[in-house]
Amino acid sequence: MRELNWQKDVSASLEILKNSSFINPSLYQTYSKIYDIADLNHKDLFLKLKTKQKRYLGVCGSTSPMLNAICIGFKNVTVFDINVLNIHYMFLHIASLLSLSQKEYIDYFYSRDPEKRMAKYYFEKVKTELPHESFLYWKTLYEQCKDSLTNLFYYGTLQEEDYQIIEKVNLPANLFLQNNQYSKLQEQLRKIHLNYLITDFSSLPIYLKNQQYDFMYFCNMHNYLTDSYWDILKEMESFLAFHGVLQGGFIYWYEYEQRYEDKWYLYLLQQLIENGYKKVFLQHVPGKEELQDMALVKVKE
Numbered sequence: 001m002r003e004l005n006w007q008k009d010v011s012a013s014l015e016i017l018k019n020s021s022f023i024n025p026s027l028y029q030t031y032s033k034i035y036d037i038a039d040l041n042h043k044d045l046f047l048k049l050k051t052k053q054k055r056y057l058g059v060c061g062s063t064s065p066m067l068n069a070i071c072i073g074f075k076n077v078t079v080f081d082i083n084v085l086n087i088h089y090m091f092l093h094i095a096s097l098l099s100l101s102q103k104e105y106i107d108y109f110y111s112r113d114p115e116k117r118m119a120k121y122y123f124e125k126v127k128t129e130l131p132h133e134s135f136l137y138w139k140t141l142y143e144q145c146k147d148s149l150t151n152l153f154y155y156g157t158l159q160e161e162d163y164q165i166i167e168k169v170n171l172p173a174n175l176f177l178q179n180n181q182y183s184k185l186q187e188q189l190r191k192i193h194l195n196y197l198i199t200d201f202s203s204l205p206i207y208l209k210n211q212q213y214d215f216m217y218f219c220n221m222h223n224y225l226t227d228s229y230w231d232i233l234k235e236m237e238s239f240l241a242f243h244g245v246l247q248g249g250f251i252y253w254y255e256y257e258q259r260y261e262d263k264w265y266l267y268l269l270q271q272l273i274e275n276g277y278k279k280v281f282l283q284h285v286p287g288k289e290e291l292q293d294m295a296l297v298k299v300k301e
Contacts, residue, residue, distance in 0.1 A: 002030065002084055002198035002199070003198065004084065004087060004088070004133040004134065004137070004198075005133065006133045006134070006136040006137040006140065007136075009031075009084055009085065009088065009133075009137050010137055010140045010141060010144075012030075012031035012084075012085075013031070013085060013137075013141060013152055014144065014145065015031075016031065016032075016033060016151075016152055017145055017148055017149075017151050017152055020033075020148075020151040020152070020156070025154040025155075028082055028083055028224060029082060029083070030082060030083065030084055030198075031083070031084060031085060032082075032083045032085065032086075033085075033152060033153060033154045034083070034085045034086055034088075034089045034152055034153045034154060035061050035062050035083070035086055035089075035153075035154045036062055036089070036109070036153040036154055036155055037062060037154070037155050037162065037165065037166065037170060038061060038062040038064045038065070038170070039165050039169045039170065039284075040064075040169075040173070040219070040250075040252075040293070041169070041173040041282045041283055041284060041285075041286060041293065042064055042065055042068040042173060042174055042175070043068065043172075043173050043174055043175045043178075043286075044173065044282045044283060044286070045247070045280065045282055045295055046068045046069065046071075046072050046175065047072065047175075048280055048282070049215065049245050049247070049280070049297060050245075051214050051215040051243075051244065051245045052214040052241070052243060052244070053072055053073030053074050053075075053214065053215075054074065054075070054076060054214050054241075055074070055076045055078075055211075055212065055213045055214050055215075055241065056069045056074040056076065056077045056078065056213065056214065056215050056216075056217070057078045057079075057080070057208075057211075057213040057215070057216045057217070057239070058078075058079055058080075058215075058216065058217030058218070058219075059079065059080060059081060059201075059217065059218060059219050059221065060079040060080060060081035060086045060087060060090055060196065061081065061086060061219065062086075062089075063086075063089060063090045063093040063094075064170075064174055064176075065217050065219070066079050066090070067093070067097075067174070067175075067176045067185065068174060068175050068176060069215065069217070070176075070185060070188050070189065070192055071175040071176050071181055071184070071185055071188070072175065074192070074214075074215070075188075075191060075192050075193060076192070076193045077192050077193065077194050077195070078194075078195040078196070078197065078211075078213075079194075079195075079196050079197070080196070080197040080198075080199055080201070080204055081196075081197075081198065082198070082199065082200040082201075084198055085152070087134075087196050087198060088133075088134045088137050088138065090196070091130055091131055091134040092126070092130070092134065092138060093109075094129070094189060095126040095127070095128075095129035095130045095134075096108055096109070096122070096126045096129075097176075097182075097185060097186060097189060098126070098129045098186060098189055098190075099125050099126040099128075099129050100122065100125060100126060102177075102179070102182040102183075104122060104125075105182075106171070106177070107119075107122070108122040110163075110166050110170065110171070112158075112163055114157075117150065117158070118149050118150055120142050120146055123138060123139075123142055127139065168285050168286075169284070169285055169286070172286045172287075173286050201218070201221050201224075201225060201229075201232060202225065202228060202232050204232070204236070205232070205235050205236065205239070208239050211239055212239060212240070212241040212244070213239055213240060213241060213244060214241050214243075214244045214245070215244065215245050215246075215247075216236060216239070216240060216244070216245070216246045216247065217247050218233075218236075218246075218247060218248055219247075219250055220249075220250040220251075220252075222248075222249055222250075222268060230271055233246075233248050234275070236248075237298070237300070240298075240300045241300065242300055242301075243299065243300060243301065244299070244300050245297055245298070245299055245300075246297065246298045246299075246300070247295055247296070247297050248272060248277055248296055248297070248298060249268055249269075249272045249277060249294075249295070249296030250293065250294070250295050250296070251265055251268070251269075251293065251294045251296075252284065252293050269296070272296040272298075273296075275298070276298050277296040277297060277298045278296070278297055278298070278299075279294055279295075279296060280294070280295040280296070280297055281293070281294055281295075282294070282295060
């Protein structure tokens with residue numbers, strides 16, 4: 001398992017920036033582009049799942065899943081990610097939530113104004129809340145490449161369609177971005193026990209040992225591991241607490257794109273349903289019934 005090392009992480013980030021236009025952002029490895037915008041209705045999903053709100057394990061990704069888990073009451077939180085830079089990004093989100101108003105936070109990460117998105121002005125306001133390695137990582141990047149920093153992200157320079165996704169999906173589909181939740185989350189972040197693992201999904205069981213979790217969230221990890229996913233998922237079920245919930249599959253736009261006719265998704269559904277997973281339907285865009293996502297979940301009984 002990797003640890004944060006700001007000098008190595010900066011060096012790798014500068015290489016990504018130098019070769020940004022040649023990098024496939026969907027190729028996830030130890031150093032990949034930061035996954036910055038998740039177009040998934042976490043609010044709908046997390047509120048539909050009835051879990052004991054104690055111990056959470058989930059993929060870090062854009063940080064949004066973890067923040068939604070904390071919003072619904074989880075205090076013991078473990079995240080994992082193969083990409084070191086996603087962990088630095090997570091700490092930047094946490095520091096920003098602790099330091100900025102809701103409007104400032106949205107401007108910093110999502111603003112249409114290029115003078116505001118990832119602006120150094122906001123970094124200066126949040127930096128004291130960063131752990132040491134992440135503080136030095138972000139400080140160095142802002143000093144060396146502040147004008148090209150967004151090229152380090154999966155979505156890069158945002159286009160009009162990206163802002164439409166942000167406004168229609170991201171902002172309304174995350175609990176922590178609702179007006180009555182933001183200040184509550186600021187308080188909750190001071191009280192959580194947070195653990196992170198820099199590892200790929202297939203190696204995850206090695207580091208969990210005898211841990212038990214009330215909610216495990218794996219998003220659409222199956223799209224990146226294919227056949228090996230099933231064996232790992234079965235092993236992960238052993239870390240599920242009694243009455244715990246495991247989200248083991250996710251299909252975007254299930255009806256809209258008729259993905260139920262796709263051979264891979266048919267195979268995915270068959271494997272999960274035969275192993276006791278149930279379908280949970282979500283609105284992809286809050287308020288639009290015609291765009292349905294499907295999560296596959298299992299409850300340990």
